[in-house]
Amino acid sequence: MGSTKSKLIQLFKERKDYVSGQKLAEELEISRTAVWKNIKELEKDGFVFESLKRKGYRLLESPVSISPSDIQQSLRTTELGKPLFYFQEVTSTQEKIHMLAKEGYPNGTVVLAGEQTAGKGRRKREWSSLKGKGMWMSVLLRPPFSPGKAPQLTLVTATTIVRVLQEFGVTATIKWPNDIMIGDRKVCGILTEMKAELDCIDYLVLGIGLNVNQAEAEMPEELKKKATSLYNEKNEVFKIEEIVSHLLNRFEQELDRFYKEGFLPFQKEWQASGYKTGEWIDVSTWNKPWRAKVIRIEEDGALTVLDEYGEEQRLYSAEILWNDHYHS
Known part of the structure; x- marks a missing residue:
């Protein structure tokens, strides 16, 4: 999913100084006019550049907010992401969506955040959620099955994420029960929580934390050998809105398939993508x-x-x- 704009951003972040239009044109194999047009497009997206004669362009500021309208314009879903709430900062998207669930919001409601100040994973472990650097999202579902099938939904989510990452040129595997790995390092975690009676689910929430644009230097020291990001793996800046819309579109399709065909197709897909399978x-x-x-x-x-x-x-x-x- 690499675009000229994302490659341009990457070049500026690598140089951290003025870069001539001619140099940018040569490296991107486009015309200088095309460089200028792409910079103007990036300015509409919230990037701030400085330009000086004989020196070129310099990136001064990158946007950290995510555009919910861009996501919703790309959605082909019937329910997922309708409604979608975006917050610049929350304690955790799980906490927010539990509140919305209790207020009666419908199946498919999504909460997305630019930053989590108290993001959490399994067993109440802290999840590092840097501002503007990842996809910090929770999805509210009201599924038509008993609580015993909830673990299957976590695995359906995992296989869906692996498929979406493949669309972005990233090969990933699923570490049981709920982590997505690139090589031997974690790039994504899934947290499933629910409110249920003995034989029926009131609601279920899926928290998904995906490391997108963190550089290794930005990661906490204790995570550098355990965690990675799409940026680290592909040396490319990704647009978080694109990943969110792709994931929600694919996830609604996969949920429909799960409800109609059961778990067997996903069991086979997990088998093909399982981390350390056969080891x-x-x-x-x-x-x-x-x-x-x-x-x-x-x-x-x-x-x-x-x-x-x-x-x-x-x-x-x-x-x-x-x-x-x-x-x-």
Whole structure:
């Protein structure tokens, strides 16, 4: 999804000084007039440039806000993103959408934030959500099934994200139960929460945190070996609005397929995209460490592994050492 504008932004961010129009034209293989037109388009998007004769252009300021109208204009959905709420800053999008759910907002309501000051992942772990650098989003669903199928929805979400990232030229895998990986580093996390009775779901919320435009230097020191971003992997600035609209469009299609066809198609897709599938990992259950080979995902969301004695074991919860830097 690389565009001339995103490549232009990248060049300015690499130089951090004046760049001549001729140099930009040569590097982008376009005319100097096309360079000027692209800069004017970027100024409409909120970028601020300075230009000086004989020196060229310099990027002074980048926009940090996301345009909800741009997203909604690109939506082909019936329900997802209708309505869509955007906040420059929230404690967490999950907290906001729980409030909206309790107020009776419909299936498909989306909350998107420029920054989360108290973003969270599984087991109440902190999620680093830098301002304007990622897709911090929660989706409200009121699904027509029992609470026992909620784990399947997390896996449907994961396979959808992997497909969307492929559309942007990024190859990713799914680490059980809810992380998206590029290589051995996490790029996205999914948090599923719900309010339910014994046999029916009142509502379910899906929190999705995707690292988009963070440079490695901007990441917390303790995450540099564990986390990555699309920018780090592709050396390209991505438009967050495009990713959001692509994801919501695809997700509504996949939800319809899930409701009609069940979990089996997604089970097969997870199998094809599973992180460490067919490889040995270190597992600890009841404080007892053992070796296991990742085999498959089950319909109830369990991970089936092969132990050292050749016996299949189902994991519903476990401490796993996935690689040298990643426990879960």
